[in-house]
Amino acid sequence: MASPTTSNISKNDFEEVLSPPPPDMISKRSYQTLSFPTFSAQLAEEIRNNQYDKQNNPTGVVNLAISVNQLMEDEVLARLNKESTLTLTSQHQYYNDTSGLPELRKAVANFLTRHHKPSEAISPENLVVMNGLTACLDALSHTLCDPGDVVITPTPVYGRIFTNFHDRAGATVIPLPCQEMENFALKEEDLKSLIKQYLDDGQRVRVFVLLHPHNPLGHVYSTEQLRNIMKICAQYKIHIVIDEIYAFSIHDRSTHFNSVLGMESLPDPQRTHVLWGFSKDFSIPGFRIGVIHSTNPWVLSCLRTLSHYHSSPPLTQHAAASLLSDVEWCDDFYVPTNKNKLAAAYKKACEYLEASGVKVHKTVAGIFLWVNMQAFLDECNEENEMALFMMFLKGGVCLLPGKKLYCAHPGWYRIVFSVKENVLEEGLTRIQAVLSKWKKSKESGSR
Numbered sequence: 001m002a003s004p005t006t007s008n009i010s011k012n013d014f015e016e017v018l019s020p021p022p023p024d025m026i027s028k029r030s031y032q033t034l035s036f037p038t039f040s041a042q043l044a045e046e047i048r049n050n051q052y053d054k055q056n057n058p059t060g061v062v063n064l065a066i067s068v069n070q071l072m073e074d075e076v077l078a079r080l081n082k083e084s085t086l087t088l089t090s091q092h093q094y095y096n097d098t099s100g101l102p103e104l105r106k107a108v109a110n111f112l113t114r115h116h117k118p119s120e121a122i123s124p125e126n127l128v129v130m131n132g133l134t135a136c137l138d139a140l141s142h143t144l145c146d147p148g149d150v151v152i153t154p155t156p157v158y159g160r161i162f163t164n165f166h167d168r169a170g171a172t173v174i175p176l177p178c179q180e181m182e183n184f185a186l187k188e189e190d191l192k193s194l195i196k197q198y199l200d201d202g203q204r205v206r207v208f209v210l211l212h213p214h215n216p217l218g219h220v221y222s223t224e225q226l227r228n229i230m231k232i233c234a235q236y237k238i239h240i241v242i243d244e245i246y247a248f249s250i251h252d253r254s255t256h257f258n259s260v261l262g263m264e265s266l267p268d269p270q271r272t273h274v275l276w277g278f279s280k281d282f283s284i285p286g287f288r289i290g291v292i293h294s295t296n297p298w299v300l301s302c303l304r305t306l307s308h309y310h311s312s313p314p315l316t317q318h319a320a321a322s323l324l325s326d327v328e329w330c331d332d333f334y335v336p337t338n339k340n341k342l343a344a345a346y347k348k349a350c351e352y353l354e355a356s357g358v359k360v361h362k363t364v365a366g367i368f369l370w371v372n373m374q375a376f377l378d379e380c381n382e383e384n385e386m387a388l389f390m391m392f393l394k395g396g397v398c399l400l401p402g403k404k405l406y407c408a409h410p411g412w413y414r415i416v417f418s419v420k421e422n423v424l425e426e427g428l429t430r431i432q433a434v435l436s437k438w439k440k441s442k443e444s445g446s447r
Helices: 028-034 039-050 073-080 102-116 133-144 160-166 188-200 223-235 297-309 314-325 327-355 382-394 421-444
Strands: 127-130 150-155 172-177 205-211 239-243 272-277 290-293 359-361 368-372 412-416
Touching (some): 102 290, 127 133, 172 188, 188 205, 188 223, 223 239, 327 359, 327 368, 382 412
Parallel strands (some): 205 239
Antiparallel strands (some): 359 368
16 A cells, blocks of 8 residues: 655644735625635645546545445446437526426436325426435525524534524524434434423524435434424424435345325425435536435425525436436336445445444445544543544545534444445555554553
8 A cells, every 4th residue: 555645734734714804805794704614615725636547546545435326327428428318408508497497307306206206196286306415404504494493404414504604594403312222213202392491592493404315424314303303393483304315325135215295195295305415426516516405495495496496407307307207217227236236335434444443323324434543542532532633634634523513422423334446455555554543552551
């Protein structure tokens, strides 16, 4: 293995916030945005120009922090380059419906109906297309929240949930900590208690956000639990936003994904909104296509207006529609093959890490592992968690520390396993090397 090289990175490189601007230089909203940086974005910027490549940059950083699925890269590219999938026509030169081409909304509705099997077919009229799920969440925060409104989400969680609801809408995102000793289970009584706490304080609890499948926990929630959570939200007239971006990334063969879109008699359908997109399940995050499903006419009307700021290019929408409409390629080949490749990569990563003394949290979905490295820390605190993170980075492999996913228990990390096979092998080898070095320094007292 070539010795990895990194720039002179320090922990503070990812914590820097700009000093206050001169008076009247920018708006207060802009200052709020600048003062709330996203760790993963800072991290990506730091290592973007020094990523590992076996041939061209063997000493670069192996990026196992950013959630991308490269396992079906060749297959997706081959299908996208087939026939007229990406051929420019006059239709793509002019203004189109910013809330999504009818062609794409119909293709998505048919695809989700085929797989989630609702009692009534999903209507394209209930779908709004935007340029990725970040844009979808930003638009929903604008539509549903006023400044200061409370948004609740179980933690640990994908960090941009906090950013997307707070940055421009000004909502206050409150974590609902899931406990390590309870296998990070989402407890319905804890949700109800937290809602009542903020209502009793005179605050308006407006939205509950649930990632299903969950990121980073890899959990899939049962229909019964989903319904119970929705009943609690309905009781307090709280909107529930279900992010299903990993709906077709189920790597456990015995697990069936139960989408909210397939459930009947929702407790409060007007306050239930479901998100899905192409970035994870179809390995094309560069296309920037996300979808919101809602049956609320006022929410849909506002989202269609906001789509003027968040529209996806017609050409990429046409290409995405082509993928979903090719049922033989999509349903019979791509979806099952992707799941098989995810299962194999998950198994390989688990076995390697467990052999290195790392505890792996059992997951059934997603493209990442949630791992416990507390045994390698002198004390389980955030400072030591970040110190080990920096050691990994200096050792040429990048993980995501649990602190940056709002985990209440230091010593947990998220590791993406859906990279190319040689990249995964190199990354796992570097993790093992860093842990071995870290352990020796711990035993010798040289740290």
